[in-house]
Amino acid sequence: MKIVTLSTYPVSSPFHGGQRRLEAVTRVLRGAGHEVRAMPFFFGPHYPQHDAEEALTALPVELHADLARTGLREDLHMHSLLRPGLPAFEAARHRLAEIRPDVLHFEQPWLMPLLDALTEGLPRRPAVVYGSQNIESVLAPERYRAETEALERQAVERADLVLAVSAADAAVLAGWRAPGRETPVIVAPNGCWPPALDSSVPRPFAEDYLMLAGSGHAPNAEGYWDVIGRIPGCIPPDARLAVVGGVGDLLQADARHRHFRRLNDHLVRITGRVEEDELQALLAHAKGICLPINSGGGTNLKTAEALLTLKPVIAMRTAFRGFEEAMSLGGVHVAATETEFRAHVRALFAGTLTGSRAPGDVARYTWEAVLDALPPAYARLGAA
Known part of the structure; x- marks a missing residue:
């Protein structure tokens, strides 16, 4: 079966x-024998690491300035930029005409309004999959909430198969199906590829450190401020908190970080985005992983990653949305309050946090396990 993903x-x-979720979906489907091609629409400078095929549908950065000037959102309104005559749009239509896909997989709802324009002229309409990562309208700023929900509802109504990351999200999405349509809604949680941790690689820092990884998603930064605080007093003077990923940029740009700059610079090591080998080194030597997440929707991919490291995990309860059964695993310490979270951090560095996990305890959280329902579901689409 030929599948094209749009993102x-x-x-x-x-x-x-x-990106990690969609790449995992792609790998699992390819492993089942499907031919999967990516067709992303994105602003090239925002994602400098892309291949030549993906570059065909990259957008000129000048169009991003047009969105910003008119007060529009990049994700919600990108589809409004993609119209006949735009090179990226014409490249997409040309590629679809060449590939003649059996399935179009729309990752998140943002590009669904392009379905008819992109498939015009194809000999037959491909089946449509909507891969939801969150109930996006719950996370959207209030001024965009109604518009976002309308786009999500359209995605569900037009899809032949819907993927949700949690049972709670699946219930919402099922309620949005068009009257008379029993479109399958499959729960396919977030997972992780087992990390290749090697303790023989050089230590990133001389000090013991707790690791926090997160993207530049606003709830990640707010969770940091709410849970860890403006002064990370739960980190001992001879230890460190390693902050990895785009969330570090948000923290450094925040006045709360600058207000206690000297203390934060001493206790908090912000690495920014790192390459995969650097990430594996950071994970290999971390004393534990923390998840100060207290808002947001869907399920958190970082939770699966933390579980598979087999290291101690300190988390707020929200971080285990969709992973509730994992809260009883060894070495998992879930806090009900910010005070309890910080107490767990102190106990980690004091050596009094107990419990451990074995690979078999967390095998169910690998991408292959959590996405095992996808290949047969796609095969059924092709047979329909």
Whole structure:
């Protein structure tokens, strides 16, 4: 079966959670014998790591300035930029005419309004999959909430198969199906490829450190401020908190970080985005992983990653949305309050946090396990 994925980011060199999820979906489907091609629409300078095929549908950065000037959102309104005559749009239509896909997989709802324009002229309409990563309208700023929900509802109504990351999200999405349509809604949670941790690689820092990884998603930064605080007093003077990923940029740009700059610079090591080998080194030597997440929707990919490291995990309860059964695993310490979270951090560095996990305890959270329902579901689409 020939499948084309449509997204607002490339997947050839995945970094943030959305890219990692779509790349995992692609790998699992290819492993089942399907031919999968990526067709991302994105602003090239925002994702410099993309391959030549993905570059065909990259958008000129000048169009991003047009969105910003008119107060529009990049994700929600990108589809309004893609019209006949635009090179990226014409390249997409040309590629679809060449590939003649059996399935179009729309990752997130943002590009669904392009379905008719992109498939015009194809000998037959491909089946449509909507891969939801969150109930996006719940996370959207209030001024865009109604518009976002309308786009999500359209995605569900037009899809022949819907993927949800949690049972709670699946219930919402099922309620949005068109009257009389029993479109299958499959729960396909977030997972992780087992990390290749090697303790023989050089330590990134001389000090013991707790690791926090997150993208530049606003709830990640707010969770940091709410849970860890403006002064990370739960980190001992001879230890460090390693902040990895785009969330570090948000923290450094915040006045709360600058207000206690000297203390934060001493205790908090912000690495920014790192390459995969650097990430594996950071994970290999971390004393534990923390998830100070107290808002947001869907499920958190970082939770699966933390579980598979087999290291101690300190988390707020929200971080385990969709992973509730994992809260009883060894070495998992879930806090009900910010005070309890910080107490767990102190206990980690004091050596009094107990419990451990074995690979078999967390095998169910690998991408292959959580996405195992996808290949047969796609095969059924092709047979319909």
